[in-house]
Amino acid sequence: MAVIVPFRGLRYNPGLVTELADVITPPYDMITATEQERLYRRSPYNMIRLEYGKSLPGDDAANNRYTRAAASFNRWLQEEALIAEDEPSFYLYRQSFALREQLFHRNGLVAALKLEPYSGKTILPHEDTLASPKKDRLELLRRCRANFSPIFGLFADPERRFAEICSRAQQGSPLFEFADREGQRHALWKVAGAQEQAELAELIAPKQIFIADGHHRYETALQFSQESGPRGGRGSGYVLAVLVPLEDPGLVILPFHRLLSGLGAAQRELLFEIIDKHFHFSRCGPLEELNLAAFVGEMAARGRQQPAMGLLLPEGSMLLWFKEKRNAGELDVSILKRLFLDPLLEGSGDPEKHLDFTNSEEEARQAVLEGRAQAAFLLNPTPIEAVAARALRGENMPQKSTCFYPKLPSGLVIHHLELSHRED
Numbered sequence: 001m002a003v004i005v006p007f008r009g010l011r012y013n014p015g016l017v018t019e020l021a022d023v024i025t026p027p028y029d030m031i032t033a034t035e036q037e038r039l040y041r042r043s044p045y046n047m048i049r050l051e052y053g054k055s056l057p058g059d060d061a062a063n064n065r066y067t068r069a070a071a072s073f074n075r076w077l078q079e080e081a082l083i084a085e086d087e088p089s090f091y092l093y094r095q096s097f098a099l100r101e102q103l104f105h106r107n108g109l110v111a112a113l114k115l116e117p118y119s120g121k122t123i124l125p126h127e128d129t130l131a132s133p134k135k136d137r138l139e140l141l142r143r144c145r146a147n148f149s150p151i152f153g154l155f156a157d158p159e160r161r162f163a164e165i166c167s168r169a170q171q172g173s174p175l176f177e178f179a180d181r182e183g184q185r186h187a188l189w190k191v192a193g194a195q196e197q198a199e200l201a202e203l204i205a206p207k208q209i210f211i212a213d214g215h216h217r218y219e220t221a222l223q224f225s226q227e228s229g230p231r232g233g234r235g236s237g238y239v240l241a242v243l244v245p246l247e248d249p250g251l252v253i254l255p256f257h258r259l260l261s262g263l264g265a266a267q268r269e270l271l272f273e274i275i276d277k278h279f280h281f282s283r284c285g286p287l288e289e290l291n292l293a294a295f296v297g298e299m300a301a302r303g304r305q306q307p308a309m310g311l312l313l314p315e316g317s318m319l320l321w322f323k324e325k326r327n328a329g330e331l332d333v334s335i336l337k338r339l340f341l342d343p344l345l346e347g348s349g350d351p352e353k354h355l356d357f358t359n360s361e362e363e364a365r366q367a368v369l370e371g372r373a374q375a376a377f378l379l380n381p382t383p384i385e386a387v388a389a390r391a392l393r394g395e396n397m398p399q400k401s402t403c404f405y406p407k408l409p410s411g412l413v414i415h416h417l418e419l420s421h422r423e424d
Contacts, residue, residue, distance in 0.1 A: 047411035106250030149410035151214030233417030240415035310378035
């Protein structure tokens, strides 16, 4: 049984912070050093200072980016830059965005989701996680005792009940509606009525929740809850979540492409041996001249018949398609890991040092052209049906297998483990 509860969300005070576009941020794992600096300059109240603060020379156990985040958070509360709702609420969130000249609207429910071990089969992961991001998020949670960014959860709603609830609620005025710097629009409605809250809780109760994004944050919240017990605050058993129906027409999945670096001569030789053994291929010319849109379109066309992927190298581009019959249920990203990444990075000590990710084909090309990567594998998106099926079977995909686009921003609503559940 999935349990959601309303909470007294912390939001930016419109009397002090008038431009929400200046203070929201992408999730921490999407922020580069350049983006971090740019967000710092945008506003003294930008969420970057809490969610993913700078590390500075001389940082130690008493003064570091986690302690500075906690100090900033407490100061913003004292200054009332952040203020709590008067009453426990759910929220309905609409994110509008354009992709490839098409406009999408994605609707989600913002709630405090009760933390459950994966073994209970109520909350289901679909990707493996890494130790270093969880260590980072846990330290931030210990210091600040708040969720600044939500996990992104999915639930099945074939009868479209949630769409009906959203349609009714969105006839009223939102708490806010604005366009961010990338042109996406964000709108938030508060649901504070007891009957409406009960309807939403009843809708979610029998569902299984698939984690689309935020596996590290979810597992961190669960660990914090288990280690702190009641000392963690009234809300330590819950995590901030945005829950979206699997059937939502605005649910878009993009792939995460893989960037490889630090390969030796023997590894490059092995790369071509793997291609010769397992793949048909066609050479598609120099990277500078490659029509990426056409290249990705050909990948998609090939991928409808058999696993296919692109390979970008300094000497040119290649389209690869699998010679063998796909194993039942095996995904392109799993084939890439099994046939390429595991053999190439075996014995490398820390494979994470050789592997990076991007959901931009152009960024992948530029990384190879500029020498930041020796090779880039481009992938087709993983179908949402495959994600749900794997989660139901308890089979995780490799990390960064899916990019649910666009990411949920940090800073629209904050879940404080104590203030959000206090009745005063």
